[in-house]
Amino acid sequence: MSIWEYANPVKFIATSDKVLPWVAGLAALALAGGLIWGFFFTPEDYRQGSTVKIFYLHVPAAMMAINAWAMMLVASLIWIVRRHHVSALAAKAAAPVGVTFTLIALVTGAIWGQPMWGTWWAWDPRLTSFLILFLFYLGYMALWQAIENPDTAADLTAVLCLVGSVFAILSRYAVNFWNQGLHQGASLSMDAEENVADVFWYPALVAIVGFVLLFVALVLLRTQTEIRRRRLHTLEMRERMG
Secondary structure, eight states: OOGGGGGSHHHHHHHHHHHHHHHHHHHHHHHHHHHHHHHHSSOOBTTTBGGGGGHHHHHHHHHHHHHHHHHHHHHHHHHHHHOOHHHHHHHHHHHHHHHHHHHHHHHHHHHHHHHHHSSSOOOOHHHHHHHHHHHHHHHHHHHHHHOSSHHHHHHHHHHHHHHHHHHHHHHHHHHHHOSOSSSOOOSSOSSTTTSOOHHHHHHHHHHHHHHHHHHHHHHHHHHHHHHHHHHHHHHHHHHHHO
């Protein structure tokens, strides 16, 4: 079986209909488990107090904001190379989910940072690149809406996705590129010296799994919607011409 079989809209919808309930159910369990565990059953940090618990929302949302754009990049490249409509529609479907995660990360970052930095916002390299990524998300969605021809819209948004990927990379690695800035280093790292304590790490990992599964479920559902919307648009165009 080839993965390209799922570029067929009928095959994609049939398969995602079977997978979606399981993914959504596991997402709900992981999100509830990770967030309840993190917010109610972990200790306060010795420096940040209870404020540190916003970590369980902020870090998974920030990770998925970047990874959502990465998924859009892969889907856009598939569209450019192979012209599979499902990949273009999957990229389009992921954008509203990604921008929501980005907004959650920006808001929770401000709430987390205010008591630590004494300000709601600082023009820190990572924060600034993350804000630009948020604007790219908005521009990407606006471009889809502004162009009537879906293939032309897919082409132009794919190019925009390539350009915006620079800021997705900066959002992830800005702390490594620039040693200055208020933002802390990676909270979840393979380096034991940088990683958070296990008591915070384990519920965070469960929450991250929940966010990943939530993203997959929403993208599957929205891609199905985009496929059906495209079919309806095609039928309407045929009626006008016929």
